[in-house]
Amino acid sequence: MSTIEEFREEVRAWLAAGPLPRTEPGTERPWGEGSDSVAVFHDLPHEEEQALLDRMRSWQRTKHDAGYGAIDWPVELGGRGLPASYDAAFREEELAYDTGSHELVAVTLGLVAPTLRELASDELRDLLVGPMLRGELLACQLFSEPSAGSDLANVSTRATREGDEWVVNGQKVWTSGAQFADWGELIVRTDPDAPKHRGLTAFMVPLDAEGIEVRPLRQMTGGTSFNEVFLDDVRIPDRYRIGEVGDGWRVALTTLGFERGNSAEQGRVGGDWRRAVDLCRHTGAIEDPHVRQLLAEAVIAWRLGEVANARDERDHARGGAPGVIGSVRKLQWVHRMASVSDVARAALGPRLAVDDGQWGTWAWTQQLLGVPGYRIAGGSDEIQKNIIGERLLGLPPEPREARDQPWRTSSR
Known part of the structure; x- marks a missing residue:
């Protein structure tokens, strides 16, 4: 096995010879x-959006080949069997290129596929x-x-077994990318x-x-990233089951653990501190002491995020799982x-307030209107704080009187 520096040189040469345009993150344009x-x-x-996804799928296929x-x-399972530090090194080099960004690709590769790797039958894998991949x-x-939503265990979508099939009826909501997805990981x-x-x-x-039936939901940002999904007598073969019957909560927690653990990798979502610095310079706001203070806080938050990400990658390379620290990282990411x-x-x-056509101004409304969504996505801030308090700090748990009662009665 080559050293990680030799691997980086191999990756740099391969990327440079590839089809993607270079973006040079961190340099001023x-x-x-x-x-x-x-x-x-x-x-x-x-x-x-479909064209963006097609381009990203093509790039993933190129990488895999x-x-x-x-x-x-x-x-x-189709991997290379190298330590996680090598994967982190590749992703760091890849950031210099325009690969595109879409949550559905991130969910597929970072959440669903790893869950299937851990818990699915050989046939389903x-x-x-x-x-x-x-x-x-x-x-x-x-x-x-x-x-x-935040109380995910309260799902009411029902599945009834009929021989080797399950008949599913119910509704799901806030489903990112469902209108473009081929499959869904379903908790019933x-x-x-x-x-x-x-x-x-x-x-x-x-x-x-x-x-x-998939129905896109219009968001206040104007887009339709989310959907509601209706399931009406949908028949699912039992061979598509993940884990044992009645073990769906463990499957859900596994996926959510990967989701929170991957929040530090969302660096291309929204504007970062470099874009904020450019904005302040070109609007003259950087001369305002109050704006400079806010800018300093933003830069510090992002720098601390880089330190945390490096620490997590080191732990991952040693075989550690995200665990409760994923909730900490998710809060830090939303704060950034x-x-x-x-x-x-x-x-x-x-x-x-008004789109006057000036470059780099009105566009920021997408950032301001979109960020609050991530205070809910993947578990609300309040849920993350409960997890941190109970599992990391050892504080007394929240009262859960209905935890051991039958769902049929406790959900009323």
Whole structure:
């Protein structure tokens, strides 16, 4: 095995010879050139968003064929079997190129595929994991419901067994990327008489199955990243089940653990501190002491994030799992994005209210309107703080009187 520095040189040469344009993050570009988008959620016409996803799938396939698509995955699952530090090194070098960004690709590769690797049957892994790693299949999370958001264990979508199939009825909501996904990781209730955490089961479901309807939801940013998904007598073969019947809560926690653990890798979502500095310089707001103070706080938050990310990558390379620290990182990430929003709000003032066509001003409304969504996505701030308090700090748990009662009675 080559040293990590030799591996970096190999990666640099491969990327330089590839098709992607170089972005040179961290270098200053002329104000007014290129896209001024700092959107947190996509606000693209359907065809353009589909084209973005097609480009990202193609890049994932190119990486996989070259041995860079699943660097730290086991060889028998299509990976390269290298330590996680090698995967981190590749991602760091890749940041210098315009690979595109979309939450559905991140969910597929960072959440669903690793969950299947850990918990799915050999048959289900063979069916789905390889195509996901090659960019051929994309998968969303079918978790949240109108009455089961932060309290995910309260899901009411029901699955009833009929022979070797399960018949599913219910509704999911806030499903990122469902209108473009091929499959969904689905959490349903299979035993309403068991306590709510113990009556759940997880499945993979093809989203072109009969009885599934996906309806995009228009957000205040203008985009339709989220969807509601209706399941009407949807039949799912038992071989698509993840884990044991009644073990869906463990499956959900595994996926959520990967989600929180991957929050530090969302560096391309929204505007970062460098874009905030450029904004302040070119609007003259950098001369304002109050704006400079906000800018300093934003830069410090991002620098601390880089330190935390390096620490997590070291722990991951030693075989550590994200665990409760993922909740800490998720809060830190949202704080970093919010700190940049504070700078933009102070620097632009009334110019955020009207689109006058000026480059780099109105575009920041996408950042300000989008960031609050991540205070909810992946578990609200309040849920993360409860997790940190109970599991990391050892504080007394929140009262949960209904935890051991049958869901059928406790959910009323």
